[in-house]
Amino acid sequence: MTAPRPILRMSGIGKEFPGVKALDGVDFRLLPGEVHALMGENGAGKSTLIKVLTGVHGVDAGEIELDGRPVAFSGPLAAQQAGISTVYQEVNLCPNLSVAENVFIGREPRRLGRIRWKEVRRRAAELLAGLDLDIDVTLPLSSYSLAVQQMVAIARAVAVEARVLILDEPTSSLDTGEVAQLFRVMRRLKEQGIAILFVSHFLDQIYEISDRMTILRNGRLVGEYPTAELSQVELVAKMIGRELADLEELEGRPPARGGEPLVEARELGRAGAIEPFTLTIREGEVVGLAGLLGSGRTELARLLFGADHAGTGSVAVAGRPAGLRTPRAAMGHGIAFCSENRRAEGLVPDLTVRENLILALQAARGWTRPLSRRKQDELVARYVSALNIRPADPEQLVKNLSGGNQQKVLLARWLILEPRLLILDEPTRGIDVGAKAEIQRLVAELSDGGMAVLYISAELEEVLRLSHKVGVLRDRRLVAELENDSGLTTEVLMETIASGARS
Amino acid sequence: MSAALLAGRRRLARTIPRKYVPVLVTAGLFAAMFVAGGVRYRGFADGQVVLNVFVDNAFLLVVAVGMTFVILTGGIDLSVGSVVALSTMISATLLTGHGWPAPAVIALVLAVGAALGLAMGAIIHYFEIQPFIVTLAGMFLARGLCYTIGTESISITDPAFTALAQTKIRLGGGLWISPSVVVALVVVAVAAYVLHYTRLGRDVYAVGGSEQSALLMGLPVARTKIAVYTVSGFCSALGGVLLSFYMLSGYGLHAVGMELDAIAAVVIGGTLLTGGSGYLLGTVLGVLVLGLIQTIISFEGTLSSWWTKIFIGLLLFAFILLQRLIGARRR
Incomplete structure (x- = not known):
């Protein structure tokens, strides 16, 4: 030829x-x-x-x-x-x-x-x-x-x-x-x-x-x-x-969890955004949210983080009623939200990796209690290597990093706060296989360590691989809550999304 | 009943594209003010009252046209009032002090205004500085230059200027307008044509919609941004010439705060301050609404002229909220 x-x-x-x-x-x-x-x-x-x-x-x-x-x-x-x-x-x-x-x-x-x-x-x-x-x-x-x-x-x-x-x-x-x-x-x-x-x-x-x-x-x-x-x-x-080989490790299903309920939403809803839903997230549990674009996944997450005001219902954190009126209040309860819009919301492009990483932690501590440089370097080095951020230079400006590495920096910033519930909205969108596997493995590790994770993704395989429980959304309504047992496959999930109920 | 109202509104929304809503609201406001004035005051419901609004605000209309270009790109031009004052000052000193012929003076003044705008536009674009700061500097510069020419008011006695100031163009039925109104309307017509039927105009809207996208779509962003400030500078200078006709004097304290009137007129006319959306017709209506407020207050007789500012303030609040609501529903 x-x-x-x-x-x-x-x-x-x-x-x-x-x-x-x-x-x-x-x-x-x-x-x-x-x-x-x-x-x-x-x-x-x-x-x-x-x-x-x-x-x-x-x-x-x-x-x-x-x-x-x-x-x-x-x-x-x-x-x-x-x-x-x-x-x-x-x-x-x-x-x-x-x-x-x-x-x-x-x-x-x-x-x-x-x-x-x-x-x-x-x-x-x-x-x-x-x-x-x-x-x-x-x-x-x-x-x-x-x-x-x-x-x-x-x-x-x-x-x-x-x-x-x-x-x-x-x-x-x-x-x-x-x-x-x-x-x-x-x-x-x-x-x-x-x-x-x-x-x-x-x-x-x-x-x-x-x-x-x-x-x-x-x-x-x-x-x-x-x-x-x-x-x-x-x-x-x-x-x-x-x-x-190291990507295949995660193929198995995560073992079931029996932790204490961490966040319980009762009839939580907001007109025009999402119908009232009831959802319990336990400690150490990964709850996946599946559904089409615009089915209300992000809206549900925003309500839990207090980014939008709920019209109806209530939330309890660790058994006690909590008014999550603002993101600040939610952060006070140990809830972190990593949004899908990483470029617009979050990173400061002209600061270094280290400064971006420290930002949220420093804000949470208050400006009167500055972190020592040694402590900063220690923390940053730990997360840069844990998330494999490349180039592994904490003094590099964030704007010089690629999209996937910027995403990892954003993720690390929330992880430094050691939240009890981490909400991840499309954390692997626009990210290559290697980084995707790294982030998935990290989520699994975090949940092993007792952190609850609400995981939103358009990729059903990913949701299935990571989640203990999958919430299915359709037309701004939580239509089903499925245990991730052996009977749950991507076909079942897709059918649920399409029909609105598990057949 | 509210359901019926809602359905009616939805029907309305289907027939009238949302982009025209702000302009229609302003038009409705103008009509309502005129009717209210006509009911309340004797001699108000007269065509000449509307024409007088044009006569008294021709210069503001021209300045606001330039401002519309700038705001459509998402910028702002604070220098316009000072450039107007500088224009009256240059006109007066050259005509009265140096005996220049009127056409040469007008040509020079327009060139100076355009050049100032061009310089500010170039600084804004090439040095990536906020238009607010650059034109604020331009505002101080132009106002200061007025006083290097003279600190007193200089009256204009040039025959051509006085003739233009006193000419009344009769429209029949006892109605008349000044030559300045004709100039202003020609400017509006030309500007509207440019905005809707030429590439420059469409590029203005595109830059206002998303500068980044416009750049990646291969549009001449630099040329467009510099052009709008040049247009604004030119319009300010022309507004200054028209103000010289109106005042027959040049003075460093003319047109103090006119930039704010112009911005108010553009916003009340429904143009978004974030750029990319708005119409020249709206700006014309905005100027008319401002002028009519003054007229109503003068008809009322007992109210201080400061009430004008209060009403303009309230209107601005109302219109900014309206824009917010329309913008929010779009999302």
Whole structure:
């Protein structure tokens, strides 16, 4: 088989940030009409490679060739004009503008400088229809779901004569049906000869859609492989640079717990957010919450943490009634909440890892009782190694860390407080297999140590693997509470989510 | 009954897109004030009363148009009042003291205003400094420059300026407007066209919606942000020229606090201070509401003019709360 000439070739790419070598001698090539997966753990350099390619960052070493000609883009706009369009994990569109406008802004059809709105709307509707999306293009983007917004972003990306389409974790907030729709679109674009660079942490998705893959580890190239010739186990081993054995450890089910009830919610509810529910969380117990996006998982957690006011019902902590009116009150009862929105809520990017870790503990102690530097270093060293935060340099600025490592820092900050109940909302979303296993193992260890954990995740396997008990949510209602016994499988869970009751 | 009311509201919400609600509320407020005034005061329900609001506030309208551009991007421009004062001062001293011809003076003043705006916009964008601070500095700078020209009020006797000040454009039926009103309405029309039918205008909305996204979508964010402050500077200078027509004098204490009136008008007109949402028509209505409050208070006769401020304050509270409610429901 003669390989077609690559549309894009990057060779010997190097990029250094203050104190971090993000990329070192990385080669990468993309063929027309293929879906190419870029694989690697968090911090392996995937995002940096994409940013270097699209001109967000300059390169320190190496060169980029597009269609045989050397290029260096001054920014995303220049890259886009050359035919390289990017769709990011967070939808980077303007929610206040209409769908049609989001597709065409910056290159609206005009006559004498006047935007031809009819033309804009007609062509946007056409383009979206081509992606099997039949929506009113005059409504503001904010009136549609995240999945639709993602499709609009892709429509925008291909509306220009795109030759290379970069999809940076487009599926991380989509449900199964939406992912299938996205893949249909990707296959159609592939047939048109567009080269697609695809980044995702879901291995099944990679194997479903990609033709070839390039694996990075710690900013270096591991290799380039046809997807069909590399098994999932081999892939993971190459990504994390060690064998899978230590990931399999957790396969068994956690033993049942008979601890004292720690948090008891009775008929707790909030109009418009979640119907009244009753839930008991025991000491040392991991309670999983399963349900679709928007089924009320986060809302339930926020009520327990006092982030929203409950409309009805009551909460008792350790047998005594507790008014969890504010997060501060909840923290006083030993409840910690690690939110799913880690970038917006929590970390201070311009402080170091150490300072971020100490922040909550210091706040809880009060500013009049400062922690000694020695004590700080001791604590930080312990958690940096326990959670395997990389780079293991406590004085590194948090903004220089990759997403997965930032997540670990946030988690460590709450763990330092030694809470009695830890609420984790999607702690492993957008995180690679290695870090995921580390976080799962940590949760298991914490619960062995007597900490109660409320674990929210969209991945049913993960919920099943960790939880002693699973609460199933559907349409903002806690529909079932299932003991994690041998009869509980992902199929049963899915059926419960779908039908609203265990059959 | 409340259920019926709710259903009615839902029906209404279906037929009127939510984005128009703030503008419609302002329009309704204006109409209600006018009707209330007409019922209460003799001689109030007269077309000329509305036209006088335009005549007395033409300069504010022009300044508020510039402010609308800035606020739509999520910024703020505190320098406008001072730039207005500086413009009257430059006009007066060049016309009266140096005998420059009126067209040359106007051209220079507009250039100075635009240049000031351009400089502030460039500082805001390239040094990533809060617009609040940069334009606050611009406000002190422009106000201070007024006093380097002169500390006293300088009257304008230039024939072209006095002619423009005294001309009445008759509309028939005893109604009239001043040339300044025509200028202001042309500015509004041009600005509305720019905002809705040109790339610059759409980029303004995009930057206000999400600057980060606009950047990643490849929009010229730098050019847009600098452009809005330039537009605002230009509008302030033009407002200053119109104020010179109105006052026939240049003075360093003209237009003290006008930046706040302009911001109030824009907010009452339904433009979100966070940017990305609002209409020029709303700004026009906002200026009219402010002007009508003054008119009503002057008709009332017994109330001190400070009541104007009290009403504007209350209105601002009400509108900010309204925006909050609309914004909250959107989420």
